Amino acid sequence: MDKDKGTPISRRTALGGMGAAATIPLVGPVRAAMPRRVEGKVALVTGSSRNLGRATALELARQGADVVVNGRSNREAAEATAAEARALGVRAITLLADAGDQGQVETMVDATLEEFGRIDIAIANAAWRGSSSLIEMSNEDWRACAAVNFDGPFYLARAVLPGMIENEYGRIITISGLNSFHGRPGWSHVCGSKMGAIGMTRALATEVAQYNIMVNHVVPGAYVAHQDLNRIPVGRLGLPEELANLYAFLASEESNFITGQVFHHNGGELRVSVSYTHLTLPTILLV
Numbered sequence: 001m002d003k004d005k006g007t008p009i010s011r012r013t014a015l016g017g018m019g020a021a022a023t024i025p026l027v028g029p030v031r032a033a034m035p036r037r038v039e040g041k042v043a044l045v046t047g048s049s050r051n052l053g054r055a056t057a058l059e060l061a062r063q064g065a066d067v068v069v070n071g072r073s074n075r076e077a078a079e080a081t082a083a084e085a086r087a088l089g090v091r092a093i094t095l096l097a098d099a100g101d102q103g104q105v106e107t108m109v110d111a112t113l114e115e116f117g118r119i120d121i122a123i124a125n126a127a128w129r130g131s132s133s134l135i136e137m138s139n140e141d142w143r144a145c146a147a148v149n150f151d152g153p154f155y156l157a158r159a160v161l162p163g164m165i166e167n168e169y170g171r172i173i174t175i176s177g178l179n180s181f182h183g184r185p186g187w188s189h190v191c192g193s194k195m196g197a198i199g200m201t202r203a204l205a206t207e208v209a210q211y212n213i214m215v216n217h218v219v220p221g222a223y224v225a226h227q228d229l230n231r232i233p234v235g236r237l238g239l240p241e242e243l244a245n246l247y248a249f250l251a252s253e254e255s256n257f258i259t260g261q262v263f264h265h266n267g268g269e270l271r272v273s274v275s276y277t278h279l280t281l282p283t284i285l286l287v
Contacts, residue, residue, distance in 0.1 A: 037252035039064030042116040044109070046070045046099040046156065047126030049078035052223065052240050056123060059244030060251065061085035061092060065121065068112050069094045072126070091116070099126035100147030102155050109159040121251040122160045123173045124153035124197070131186035142189050149176075149193035150200075157204060161213070170213035171251045174201045178221060178266060198262060205260030214259040216250050218243075221266025233268035 038060055048057040049071035057067045058081065067085050069092060071078040078094040085092035095111055097104040112119055128148035130141060153174045164170025176194035179187055198217050205215040223238045243265050249255060250263070 036064035037248050037254060038121065041065045041120040041251070042068075042112070042118055043121035043123065043251065044068040044070065044112055044119050044156075044160070045123045045125055046097075046152065047072075048123075049074055049081050049094075052220065052243060053125040054081045055240035055244045056125060056247050057081055057092075058084055058088070059241060059248050060121070061088045061090045063248045063252075064090065065251070066091040066116055068092070068108075068116075070099070070108065070126070071096055072098050098148075099124070099152040099156070100128070100144070100149075102151070105152070105155040106159050109156070113163065118163055118167055119160045120164070120167075120169060121171045121173075122156055123175070123247060123251070124156050125175055126152055127175070127177075128193075129187075129190055132189075133186055134188045137189060145189040146193045146196075149190065150196045153197045154200060157200075157215075161208065164213050165208070165211045168212050170208070170211070171255070172201075172204070172213065172215045173247060173250055174198070174215075174217045176217065176219050178219060178264075178269065181219070201262075202260045209259050212256070214250070214255055216255070216259060217262045218246060218250070219262060219264045219266065221264070221269050231269055232266070236267065238265065238267060 041060075041064070043057070043060045043065045045053055045057045045060070045067065047053040048067075048069045054069075057069050061067050061084075067082075067090065069078045069082045069085065071094070073096060075094065075096055078096065082092040082094045093112075093115055095108045097108040099105060109119065126148055128145045130145065132138075132141060157172050160170065160172070164172075174197045176197060180191045180194035180198075183191055201215050201217040208215065220243055221238055222232065223240055223243065226232065226237060229235060229237070246263060246265055250258070
């Protein structure tokens with residue numbers, strides 16, 4: 001639906017005219033006027049200077065939250081996202097930190113508390129990706145991946161929990177991807193670390209629910225590119241704003257009875273279309 005005129009929007013519009021099936025109407029509005037679900041809350045989103053993290057930070061700002069925009073090293077991108085958030089009428093700051101470094105995460109949380117006085121919402125969006133067969137993978141690559149994807153959510157949750165427990169309110173969201181569930185050649189470190197984060201999320205949810213702290217996990221689908229749209233039952237890529245709106249709901253008081261859950265946001269996609277022949281094992285293993 002056109003947000004200004006209230007007219008239906010087609011898949012052709014949403015996808016920029018991709019494919020014959022793009023004329024099927026979307027169900028419901030894409031950008032209708034949204035409730036300000038997180039009015040007055042403070043949100044820290046790691047890896048939020050670009051891409052889906054940026055969309056998440058801006059949606060939280062649009063729905064009333066003050067936001068901390070985090071990136072590892074690209075200050076210009078982080079500042080640009082923060083400026084967009086401030087233009088929506090909320091406070092926003094940028095804090096550069098490596099989400100896989102305990103000291104940097106704790107320093108970032110302390111700086112947020114100094115600026116805003118509390119943290120109500122923590123979203124562990126930062127991710128590490130790379131590709132290597134397990135037999136050829138270095139210890140350094142394995143640990144670098146685990147540091148961000150598995151240790152990072154742990155560092156963030158542990159740092160924000162004391163304040164959330166004191167305030168008797170908190171929302172923690174961790175994130176993975178479809179490949180973690182179905183496997184992908186060359187991604188054993190990514191898939192393993194992300195599934196570990198899911199286990200942590202479910203266990204943590206049982207520990208802190210008594211303090212009105214809800215802990216959930218989101219599994220995004222395809223938003224930029226996909227090898228075969230036929231594998232997505234709704235027949236299109238996702239919109240970053242649609243994913244961000246799910247985060248806003250889970251970050252709000254509307255989710256007071258939802259914790260320890262895994263939410264798949266993928267248009268119904270059940271399988272990942274990948275080639276299982278693109279990795280070649282070392283010759284010594286094949287003889």
